[in-house]
Amino acid sequence: xxxxxxxxxxxxxxxxxxxxxxxxxxxxxxxxxxxxxxxxxxxxxxxxxxxxxxxxxxxxxxxxxxxxxxxxxxxxxxxxxxxxxxxxxxxxxxxxxxxxxxxxxxxxxxxxxxxxxxxxxxxxxxxxxxxxxxxxxxxxxxxxxxxxxxxxxxxxxxxxxxxxxxxxxxxxxxxxxxxxxxxxxxxxxxxxxxxxxxxxxxxxxxxxxxxxxxxxxxxxxxxxxxxxxxxxxxxxxxxxxxxxxxxxxxxxxxxxxxxxxxxxxxxxxxxxxxxxxxxxxxxxxxxxxxxxxxxxxxxxxxxxxxxxxxxxxxxxxxxxxxxxxxxxxxxxxxxxxxxxxxxxxxxxxxxxxxxxxxxxxxxxxxxxxxxxxxxxxxxxxxxxxxxxxxxxxxxxxxxxxxxxxxxxxxxxxxxxxxxxxxxxxxxxxxxxxxxxxxxxxxxxxxxxxxxxxxxxxxxxxxxxxxxxxxxxxxxxxxxxxxxxxxxxxxxxxxxxxxxxxxxxxxxxxxxxxxxxxxxxxxxxxxxxxxxxxxxxxxxxxxxxxxxxxxxxxxxxxxxxxxxxxxxxxxxxxxxxxxxxxxxxxxxxxxxxxxxxxxxxxxxxxxxxxxxxxxxxxxxxxxxxxxxxxxx
Ligand code: SPV
Ligand code: MN
Numbered sequence: 295x296x297x298x299x300x301x302x303x304x305x306x307x308x309x310x311x312x313x314x315x316x317x318x319x320x321x322x323x324x325x326x327x328x329x330x331x332x333x334x335x336x337x338x339x340x341x342x343x344x345x346x347x348x349x350x351x352x353x354x355x356x357x358x359x360x361x362x363x364x365x366x367x368x369x370x371x372x373x374x375x376x377x378x379x380x381x382x383x384x385x386x387x388x389x390x391x392x393x394x395x396x397x398x399x400x401x402x403x404x405x406x407x408x409x410x411x412x413x414x415x416x417x418x419x420x421x422x423x424x425x426x427x428x429x430x431x432x433x434x435x436x437x438x439x440x441x442x443x444x445x446x447x448x449x450x451x452x453x454x455x456x457x458x459x460x461x462x463x464x465x466x467x468x469x470x471x472x473x474x475x476x477x478x479x480x481x482x483x484x485x486x487x488x489x490x491x492x493x494x495x496x497x498x499x500x501x502x503x504x505x506x507x508x509x510x511x512x513x514x515x516x517x518x519x520x521x522x523x524x525x526x527x528x529x530x531x532x533x534x535x536x537x538x539x540x541x542x543x544x545x546x547x548x549x550x551x552x553x554x555x556x557x558x559x560x561x562x563x564x565x566x567x568x569x570x571x572x573x574x575x576x577x578x579x580x581x582x583x584x585x586x587x588x589x590x591x592x593x594x595x596x597x598x599x600x601x602x603x604x605x606x607x608x609x610x611x612x613x614x615x616x617x618x619x620x621x622x623x624x625x626x627x628x629x630x631x632x633x634x635x636x637x638x639x640x641x642x643x644x645x646x647x648x649x650x651x652x653x654x655x656x657x658x659x660x661x662x663x664x665x666x667x668x669x670x671x672x673x674x675x676x677x678x679x680x681x682x683x684x685x686x687x688x689x690x691x692x693x694x695x696x697x698x699x700x701x702x703x704x705x706x707x708x709x710x711x712x713x714x715x716x717x718x719x720x721x722x723x724x725x726x727x728x729x730x731x732x733x734x735x736x737x738x739x740x741x742x743x744x745x746x747x748x749x750x751x752x753x754x755x756x757x758x759x760x761x762x763x764x765x766x767x768x769x770x771x772x773x774x775x776x777x778x779x780x781x782x783x784x785x786x787x788x789x790x791x792x793x794x795x796x797x798x799x800x801x802x803x804x805x806x807x808x809x810x811x812x813x814x815x816x817x818x819x820x821x822x823x824x825x826x827x828x829x830x831x832x833x834x835x836x837x838x839x840x841x842x843x844x845x846x847x848x849x850x851x852x853x854x855x856x857x858x859x860x861x862x863x864x865x866x867x868x869x870x871x872x873x874x875x876x877x878x879x880x881x882x883x884x885x886x887x888x889x890x891x892x893x894x895x896x897x898x899x900x901x902x903x904x905x906x907x908x909x910x911x912x913x914x915x916x917x918x919x920x921x922x923x924x925x
Contacts, residue, residue, distance in 0.1 A: 295335075296308060296331065303327065305334035308337075308338065320349055321433070323474045326473075327478075329478075329482070329484075333450075336452050340423075340431065340488060342429055342431035343429060344431070345433065346358075346361075346432050347433045348432055348433065348434035348435070348463075348468070348470070349435070350468025350469070355463050355468075359377075362456035362460045369643055371649050372648055373632045373633075375634065375635040375636070376634070376635075376649065377460075378637075378649060379457050380495065380664050381639060381664065382497025382498060382521065382664070383666075384501045385498055385521055386640060389504055389525055390768065391407070394408060394409040394507055396409055396511075397409075399411075404773050404889070405770070405888070406772075418507050421505060422488065426454045429488075431452055432452070432454070432456065433450065433451070434459050434470075435469045436451065436462060437466065437468075437472060438593075438607075440703075440704045440706050441467060441469070441704075442706045443705075443708070445595060445606075445708060446604075447537060447606070449482055453485070453487040454487070454488050454489060455487065455489045458487055461523055461527050464637070464690055464691065464692055465529065465530070465607050466529050481513070483514070483528070483532075484515070485517070485529075485532060485533075486516045487526050488518045489521050490518055500519045501520065503519045504519040505518050506520070510535065510771045515528060515535075523688070523690070530607075535769055535771040536771070537593065538770060539771040539772060542780050545596075545784065546784065547593070547780070549591070550591060550765050551568055551569045552579070552586075552589045552592070553588045553711070554566055554568070554584075554586055554587060554588075555586075556822070559824075562827075563584065565587070565603070565711050565713075566715055567711055567714050568716070568717065569715070569741070569744070569764050570717045570718065571718055571746040574799070574800070575797075576589070576717070577589060577613070578812070579815055581622065586698055586700055587604075589612065589693065590610070590611070592605060592606075594711060594784075595708075596784065596788055597708075599788055599790065600710050600788065601710065601788055601790075601792050602709060602710055605693075605703065608703070609690060609691060610691055610693055612625070612688060612691075613688055614689045617689075629691070634692075635692065636691045637689070638651075638687070639687060640683065640686065642683045643663070645660050650683060651683040652681070658682035658683075663680075663682055663684070664687075712790075713794070713822055714795070715822070716764070716794070716795070717798060718746035719747040720745065720746070720800055721800055721801060723798075725798065725801065725867045726797060726814065727795060727797050727798075727818040727821060727822065728835075728840055729793055729795050729796075729838050730793070730795070730838045731838060733788075733791040734785060734894065734898060736795075737781040737785070738778070738894075738899060738902075739838070739898065741763065742763045744761075744763055745880070746760055747800070774885075774891075776890055778891065779891075779892045795825075799814075809862065814850075816853050817849045820849050820852075821845065821846070830842075830845055831845065833919055833922045833923065836871075836874075837902065840919060846863060867919040868917060869909070869917040869922070871909055871913075871916065872910070875907065878906070879903070881899060
């Protein structure tokens with residue numbers, strides 16, 4: 295702790311001692327003593343051997359990129375701006391168990407992993423004593439949103455990982471100047487990260503002491519003994535939790551959603567957001583749209599009664615597994631161009647500097663991957679063949695490389711959101727596209743009811759549906775009940791409420807075959823675009839609106855040059871009433887155990903169930919769409 299008096303600040307003296315002159319000057323140009331004091335405290339705790347302040351200048355960016363290579367956090371490839379990072383075999387994904395929301399007294403929040411704030415802070419401080427000894431600490435500053443925007447939040451990252459800073463320099467807008475100009479009149483999050491001790495492979499050694507603790511009250515996140523970006527890159531999923539909490543207190547939405555534009559008649563662009571659990575088509579939906587604003591996160595506020603959204607990021611941290619030149623030509627081109635800047639993580643780096651992942655042309659050859667040296671046919675300790683690249687291997691690159699990047703990506707006012715799409719992996723129940731009756735109905739029966747099939751290897755549980763409301767369950771810092779209530783309130787203040795849609799690309803027929811083609815999502819998007827503008831009819835079912843057959847025939851012809859048979863329509867859009875009722879019951883029972891769920895959610899579920907039961911009584915368990923009325 296630092297000695298304070300009216301005229302002298304102990305923390306300033308300390309900073310002056312430990313920082314090189316230039317770095318000290320850069321820091322104290324930020325007129326925010328509480329920030330400087332926190333930085334001093336963290337330096338005193340972690341005891342780095344040197345400190346580097348990243349202002350975002352070309353020199354600083356260059357320094358960080360070089361440091362990542364020199365320190366073996368990233369490895370070079372045959373292209374100078376493509377590098378490979380390995381997280382290590384025990385650090386390949388987000389750590390749900392050790393990611394906890396710190397709350398005073400450790401009060402439980404339904405479905406959220408909480409921990410007593412004092413105990414958590416003490417634990418982190420104990421683990422972090424001297425954790426940066428012999429290492430350099432980077433201090434960097436970012437905007438979470440466009441510059442000069444009321445949507446934007448701010449963040450300071452302290453880390454001993456050049457890989458984390460390099461990632462953030464790609465994924466976010468560097469923002470040191472804004473701190474100098476605006477602090478202390480800006481609100482910012484503080485991220486403290488250390489990869490901890492690293493072994494000869496560069497992997498974090500003490501993963502048993504991996505902790506990701508999120509202090510929502512003080513806007514601080516601590517992350518130690520881990521490297522995987524979902525655990526370490528402060529502004530990604532750690533910021534999301536802080537942002538959700540701030541939004542809840544202030545009445546706006548921070549969502550795990552993409553933002554994309556769909557072109558309609560006359561060239562108009564209509565914006566949609568979309569929430570999907572991992573592996574359910576989120577990225578492919580973004581690319582099936584016509585313009586891209588963002589691929590992962592959205593901040594949505596009501597401005598003059600209109601929901602407007604910004605993408606707080608400017609880069610993508612995307613799944614690379616399966617990315618191939620036929621299905622994902624644009625991403626593939628970015629990932630294989632010699633001039634782009636890309637960090638590949640947990641792919642195969644072959645001898646000779648070529649990168650390989652599942653989906654890349656050519657065969658994988660000798661090299662290194664997430665588990666060390668790799669050769670064709672290599673087996674792990676239990677005799678299982680080791681895949682060359684990991685299923686959660688990823689790429690980090692700028693969104694600005696995209697040809698169809700939306701010109702409004704940097705617009706401080708964001709874009710108007712006319713529709714929200716929710717999608718899961720659902721083989722049995724939901725049709726490919728469905729529109730809710732209204733905002734509240736959509737929030738309850740689509741967003742808050744989002745589920746996705748488990749694809750884990752636990753055989754007897756495959757096919758079970760996993761509850762993931764708004765595809766944000768892993769990132770919620772408040773109760774799901776409160777999150778639903780927030781959406782109701784948000785809707786009340788809107789004069790134009792976004793339409794709410796459900797999509798499902800994974801419906802199977804009786805023989806267990808997927809019915810839809812990968813490309814079909816483009817048609818569902820175009821249908822939704824027309825619905826938003828009231829330019830397409832629909833059939834009213836007890837669960838929401840579905841497309842009219844003739845409209846789909848036209849859309850398939852115009853956008854895909856394909857015939858759409860009546861047989862397929864009947865397969866895809868026949869209402870599976872028994873399953874829909876079961877879904878309502880499942881969701882009902884989950885929220886029954888969440889005490890702060892608003893009454894209105896149960897009312898809406900009950901109405902839905904009643905409508906479905908009435909339909910079943912008159913039309914049976916599977917209802918042919920032609921038997922239902924046109925709206
Ligand atoms: C996700 O899992 O939703 C991701 C990757 O976008 S992570 O950063 O790990 O959350
Ligand atoms: Mn995500």
